[in-house]
Amino acid sequence: MPSKTFCWAIIDAMHEEMARDEKVFLIGEDVAAAGGAFGASRGLLDAFGPTRVRDTPISEEIIVGMGVGAAMTGRRPIVEIMFIDFLGLCLDQIANQAAKTHYIYNGLFKMPLVIRTSTAVEMGIGPHHSQAWESLVAHIPGLKVVMPSTPRDAKGLLKSAIRDDNPVVFIEHIAMHRNKEEIEDDSDLLIPIGKADIKRSGTDVTVVASGLMVARALAAAEVLAKDGVSVEVLDPRTISPLDFDTIAESVSRTNRCLVVSSSHKNFGFGSEVAAEIGERCFFDLDQPVRRLSPPFTPAPFGRQFDEFLNPDTDDIVAALRDLMA
Amino acid sequence: MTHEIAIPKLGLTMTDCTLVDWHKSDGDRVEPGEVLFAIETDKITSEVEADGAGYLRRYAEVESTHTVGSVIGGLYATQEAALSAGIDQQEAAADTPAPVVEEIERPFAPAAVDKGSRQRVSPLARRIAREAGIDPRDLTGTGARGAILRRDVDAEIERRGKAPAETTGAAAAGATGEASRRPLSGLRRSIARNMMQSLQSTAQMTAFARVDMAEVVALRKACLAREADTGVRISFTDIVLKACAIALARMPEINASIIGEEIVSWADVNVGLAVALDDGLLVPVIHNADRKSLVEIARERIDLAARARSGQLERHEMQGGTFSLSNFGSYGGDFETPLLNPPQSAILGIGAIGDEAVVRDGQIVIRPMMMLSMTFDHRLIDGAVAGRYRNVLRSLLESPYTMLADLR
Numbered sequence: 001m002p003s004k005t006f007c008w009a010i011i012d013a014m015h016e017e018m019a020r021d022e023k024v025f026l027i028g029e030d031v032a033a034a035g036g037a038f039g040a041s042r043g044l045l046d047a048f049g050p051t052r053v054r055d056t057p058i059s060e061e062i063i064v065g066m067g068v069g070a071a072m073t074g075r076r077p078i079v080e081i082m083f084i085d086f087l088g089l090c091l092d093q094i095a096n097q098a099a100k101t102h103y104i105y106n107g108l109f110k111m112p113l114v115i116r117t118s119t120a121v122e123m124g125i126g127p128h129h130s131q132a133w134e135s136l137v138a139h140i141p142g143l144k145v146v147m148p149s150t151p152r153d154a155k156g157l158l159k160s161a162i163r164d165d166n167p168v169v170f171i172e173h174i175a176m177h178r179n180k181e182e183i184e185d186d187s188d189l190l191i192p193i194g195k196a197d198i199k200r201s202g203t204d205v206t207v208v209a210s211g212l213m214v215a216r217a218l219a220a221a222e223v224l225a226k227d228g229v230s231v232e233v234l235d236p237r238t239i240s241p242l243d244f245d246t247i248a249e250s251v252s253r254t255n256r257c258l259v260v261s262s263s264h265k266n267f268g269f270g271s272e273v274a275a276e277i278g279e280r281c282f283f284d285l286d287q288p289v290r291r292l293s294p295p296f297t298p299a300p301f302g303r304q305f306d307e308f309l310n311p312d313t314d315d316i317v318a319a320l321r322d323l324m325a
Numbered sequence: 326m327t328h329e330i331a332i333p334k335l336g337l338t339m340t341d342c343t344l345v346d347w348h349k350s351d352g353d354r355v356e357p358g359e360v361l362f363a364i365e366t367d368k369i370t371s372e373v374e375a376d377g378a379g380y381l382r383r384y385a386e387v388e389s390t391h392t393v394g395s396v397i398g399g400l401y402a403t404q405e406a407a408l409s410a411g412i413d414q415q416e417a418a419a420d421t422p423a424p425v426v427e428e429i430e431r432p433f434a435p436a437a438v439d440k441g442s443r444q445r446v447s448p449l450a451r452r453i454a455r456e457a458g459i460d461p462r463d464l465t466g467t468g469a470r471g472a473i474l475r476r477d478v479d480a481e482i483e484r485r486g487k488a489p490a491e492t493t494g495a496a497a498a499g500a501t502g503e504a505s506r507r508p509l510s511g512l513r514r515s516i517a518r519n520m521m522q523s524l525q526s527t528a529q530m531t532a533f534a535r536v537d538m539a540e541v542v543a544l545r546k547a548c549l550a551r552e553a554d555t556g557v558r559i560s561f562t563d564i565v566l567k568a569c570a571i572a573l574a575r576m577p578e579i580n581a582s583i584i585g586e587e588i589v590s591w592a593d594v595n596v597g598l599a600v601a602l603d604d605g606l607l608v609p610v611i612h613n614a615d616r617k618s619l620v621e622i623a624r625e626r627i628d629l630a631a632r633a634r635s636g637q638l639e640r641h642e643m644q645g646g647t648f649s650l651s652n653f654g655s656y657g658g659d660f661e662t663p664l665l666n667p668p669q670s671a672i673l674g675i676g677a678i679g680d681e682a683v684v685r686d687g688q689i690v691i692r693p694m695m696m697l698s699m700t701f702d703h704r705l706i707d708g709a710v711a712g713r714y715r716n717v718l719r720s721l722l723e724s725p726y727t728m729l730a731d732l733r
Contacts, residue, residue, distance in 0.1 A: 283448045283452040286448075286449040325469065
């Protein structure tokens with residue numbers, strides 16, 4: 001099986017879907033001639049031409065607005081917002097137009113829009129380019145929010161997102177772009193949206209981790225295994241709708257849960273998971289649910305601060321040992 | 326399936342009761358926790374809640390009397406079933422009394438204690454404990470701040486699974502390889518039962534006090550000098566026992582018991598004396614010790630102890646005690662927390678007499694001191710009353726000639 005980077009998995013997904021369905025097109029800043037600000041659309045302009053792969057002005061509102069209009073009129077647009085931080089500029093198009101189209105028009109109009117965007121936490125590029133906003137967009141009904149942690153998941157989920165008639169915010173961690181994984185050659189590799197994946201089976205404690213945190217949770221599980229503690233690592237893959245059934249099933253077995261996220265604790269992904277576990281699994285809990293998240297503060301410039309801000313493997317190990325005490 | 330409604334055991338002494346009221350009629354829907362009927366025992370009327378759900382069929386009439394465990398009604402799945410329940414079913418049910426549940430317990434009701442001392446139990450541990458019929462309050466938590474976790478409940482379940490009956494021991498503690506195994510002797514069984522019942526049925530509190538035994542030492546020396554005349558060797562135990570008896574005669578509130586729902590004051594002062602055997606313990610009683618001389622007490626004590634050790638005591642010689650005395654000083658002990666011998670309300674343990682440095686009139690002096698360890702039943706005797714008794718006793722021991730005032 002060929003080994004692919006996360007970045008090429010994204011490119012392959014778009015390439016295959018554009019070849020499969022001529023209604024699919026890609027627009028965004030630097031997606032065409034430059035092949036993407038992070039190289040995640042290389043080769044698409046050559047393959048599909050300037051009508052279907054198009055650079056836009058630096059206007060997020062126009063990018064998403066075009067996508068919404070195109071989707072309502074029968075196209076299947078992929079729009080790229082370079083950093084998730086820039087969603088602030090086009091949140092009206094996303095939250096008040098894209099997310100509500102099915103509801104307002106009673107399903108008469110579809111909204112097969114994919115908003116590909118990147119989160120760059122831990123890249124040291126300052127408060128405007130380092131945010132993890134998956135919790136923020138997951139708060140909006142009508143949007144699906146997908147955040148893969150491996151190249152194969154990224155490819156399968158992006159293909160599902162393109163084929164989905166609902167607006168999907170697809171979040172890529174730039175720090176993972178070079179991660180590699182073997183991916184089968186299957187132009188119909190579809191990973192269902194809304195389905196969690198157990199990345200490592202265990203019996204003593206469940207770690208629910210998303211995005212960048214999944215690999216760290218797996219590393220922490222290795223450390224705990226040496227202590228004789230069997231850690232289950234569960235990656236929801238989709239932030240909204242969240243696969244609570246799989247989470248509840250896991251926590252009911254392990255009776256303990258740690259949620260690790262690169263988004264803030266306050267009103268965030270971890271809080272949502274913890275609260276739902278409280279409601280569904282109260283009588284299966286042997287310890288309070290714990291959350292690990294960056295502090296409730298903007299991210300500074302400079303990578304030297306990363307270790308203070310984001311949960312790393314050591315933090316996860318410490319939290320797990322505490323939960324098992 | 327029919328859910329049987331049985332007379333609960335509402336108190337240790339309850340054996341039967343009168344059904345005084347039904348709060349529901351035949352065919353009524355009943356939910357768990359609803360007041361279902363009322364019974365009267367010992368002049369107390371108690372309301373009993375349903376412990377199941379269903380449609381009621383009453384088998385028993387108001388004003389009828391029932392023993393604990395007898396079935397007085399049934400809860401049926403449907404109203405029709407309840408109303409059409411035949412007399413056969415009623416009799417069949419009545420013939421097989423439901424298992425008697427000791428005490429009505431609500432172990433999971435929130436305890437009326439302040440939050441600071443509230444026990445921390447994980448929801449999972451609480452659930453597993455409930456399923457296993459374990460009261461989490463009996464457990465010791467090993468989690469953060471003493472929280473009871475699943476492992477604590479699991480350990481208790483395992484312990485109960487391994488331990489035959491109530492006993493725990495080397496096997497439960499994880500030791501392997503038994504050295505021996507033998508049946509409980511009748512005496513050991515009886516001691517085990519009495520001691521457990523003692524701790525479980527009374528509110529025991531132990532208080533300590535030091536006594537200066539110099540005058541008792543002098544008194545005993547004088548008594549020993551007369552041993553040839555009296556033919557009996559008076560011991561420290563005899564003198565303390567005599568002082569206990571006189572103090573009890575002065576304070577009848579100690580010489581009393583709770584029997585059922587009443588306080589009984591005893592006319593006689595009968596002091597039991599713990600006698601150690603090779604394998605066990607007997608407590609023969611010196612009756613009317615307050616009215617007997619030291620010589621009489623000593624003679625009786627020597628005879629009872631000898632016959633206790635040779636297994637020749639008669640039943641009446643071990644009955645009727647209203648107070649007990651245990652001298653563990655002979656084994657070098659200083660203080661202990663003796664267990665009550667119910668229905669007695671107090672027991673005194675005495676330690677060894679030993680020279681100690683104490684302060685008298687601003688000077689450190691050496692005095693022969695002894696520790697009193699008095700356990701009393703706080704249901705009946707408050708700390709202040711127990712303290713008064715101890716003071717009377719101490720005064721008698723520190724000035725033993727004042728016992729003359731009470732001699733008859």
